[in-house]
Amino acid sequence: MVGVEFFGNFDLASAAIWLFWIFFAGLVYYLQTENMREGYPLRDDKDDVPANESLWPLPKEKTFKLRDGRGELTVPSKDYEDSKMRKDLALAPSGAATGSPWVPTGDPMKDGVGPASWAPRKDHPELDAHGHAKIKPMSSLEDFKVSAGRDPRGKAVVGGDGEVVGRCTDMWVDVPEQLVRFLTVDLNPEGTGKTRLIPMNMAKIGTDRVTVRSLYAHNWDGVPTIKKTDEVTLLEEEKIMAYYAGGTMYATPEREGTVL
Known part of the structure; x- marks a missing residue:
């Protein structure tokens, strides 16, 4: 046996x-x-590495080759993490104790802090499996059409104060997912080309209008713009989404007060 x-x-x-x-x-x-390859080494409120960074030691540096010829990335790397950190933010701690909430000291809608904060993502468009930009305007996609729901194109765009700020002229589609991600609003329908993107999840499409409650009439000029007319980068997406989200608290001084 x-x-x-x-x-x-x-x-x-x-x-x-x-x-x-x-x-x-x-x-x-x-x-x-x-799991500690990105976001490490950690930083405390004074931009120092905390003594009790983690129960586990940092892994050794590993270099990854990025797809579509976009170079290499070595993580974990202090230089890489430092390059992603935003410097000179208009913020100040609300108290002397470590961990106290930070409050904006400038214009939070423009400084990108608090509810309007954004992360420094790569300034290139997100690509699909074939190396093409995922999000494109529907006006450039011959095979796409609105098959269900209301078509927002041609409808007036109204802010949270009820003011008409422009007209919706196009939709931006996530081609692989077949979802609408952004709307294009022409802030001057006479044709000057002063356009901005509206995140689809911040817009409500009605029978005769598109309503965006997070922004008021005086906020629309400050919406971050895009460099190209046919693509939006990850960084541009981040800034646009943050601006609209921040408007829910910072669009007017009244919104920053206590709500009962």
Whole structure:
């Protein structure tokens, strides 16, 4: 018998369970350290590395080759994390204690802090599996049409104060997902080309208008613009979304007060 003649009194079942626990512990360690490749080293309120950064040590640097010829990325890397940090933010701590909330000291709608904060993402468009920009204006897509729901094109765009600010002229579609991500509003329908993008999830399409409650009439000129007319980059998406989201609190001074 194998269990008696070869292994003697060795317990194969016990060995199997112990090997499983060793493997599982190693897997947990591996996943936890790999999870620390971005966002580390950590920073405290004084921009220093905290003493108790993590229960796990940082993994060794690893270099990844990015798709579509976009270079290489080495993580974790202090230089890489420093390059993503926004400097000179118009913020100040509300108290002396570590962890106190930070409050904006400038114009939060323009400074991009608080509810209007944005992350410094890559300034290039998100690509699909074939290397093409995912989000495109519907006016450039011959195969796309509105098959259900209300078509917002041609409708007036109204802000949270009820003022008409322009007219919707186009929709931006996530081609692989077949979803509308943005609307185009012409702030001067006479044809000067003064356009802005509206995140679809911040707009309500009615029978005769498109309503965006987060912004008032005086906020629309400040909506971040895009460099090209046929594509939007990840950084531009981030800034546009942050601006509209920040308007829910910062569009007017009255919105910053306590609501009962």
